[in-house]
Amino acid sequence: MATQHLSFDPQAFRAALGTFTTGVTIITTQGEDGAPVGITANSFNSVSLNPPLVLWSLSKQARSLPVFSSGKHWNVHVLSTEQERLSGRFATQGEDKFAEIELDRGISEAPLLQDCTARFQCRTAFQYEGGDHVIFVGEVLAFDHSDRAPLAFQSGQYALTTRKPRNELRLATTPPPECSYTEDLLGYLLGRGHYQALNLLRQLLCNQQLDEQAFFILAVLCIRDNLDLAEINTFVSYTGHVVTLAGMRFLERQQLVAIEGEDDDLRFVLTAKGRETSLQQVALAKVVEQELTAKLGQADAQALKVLLKRLIVVSDPGLPDLWAPR
């Protein structure tokens, strides 16, 4: 075949290819010397159901090319969202890729990694020239899969997948002309999600005869004890609440907080009762999270958290890090 060099920009070509979202795999084999070999690859794809065939392509620059070219067996591991670091390790030349990794026994000598979303144990069926890559087509001899959420790769970055519901949600409807609120308004979605999800927690607060402000104060002191009033106010400022000394004295009377120090340097610490009360709230928040995660599915719950964290970062007024070590 005559080689045709197109005049387009290779960077732009790469960027355009990168828009095709893929999973991430690690493909392993064993060298003739018995040494395990593996690389991260997102060129994996299915080819045929019957016979069961899959393919992937390996750069001619890869150090592992001779081993894969001469080897008969290789294993494809579809990585889970928990395996991003493993992906990085197998994409880096010179790393001791298999150091301290526990392996399963497979049907061939090729290393079989654990805790993946899916695994395909293959025998090389064909090898093709593919420009600067070699294409491997493998016959699948065995496979298994789990319900671990798969890691995705999109435009040069790791990504999470989230299901796009077909009919579960009403599509954003055209608002009535006199009102610009729609079901698609971010503020409405956040607000409604917040109130619905945390209703149980509000009921607990009610039973504990505490208000939202007390909840925030106890939560802050539970993470970082021995703060003064200004520090507490800094940490709760995103809620819009302003904590006063009178408010802290109220919590002292409830025996939830103890006040230490002199008048011009008062510091607040949780009492045993305060810690217990806060821990009850955290325990319920965890139960709520478990129930919602079961309904959303692990992958969607994880994707939701990632997006909420991004929202917090882009809307952060510059708060100090409550969890930073002192």
Ligand SMILES: Cc1cc2nc3c(=O)[nH]c(=O)nc-3n(C[C@H](O)[C@H](O)[C@H](O)COP(=O)(O)O)c2cc1C
């Ligand atoms: C997400 C991701 C996908 C990759 N996909 C491929 C691929 O399909 N084929 C390939 O040859 N290299 C791919 N690479 C690069 C190899 O993993 C990398 O070059 C590796 O160091 C090769 O190992 P080796 O030179 O030790 O054989 C990918 C890297 C990443 C991070």
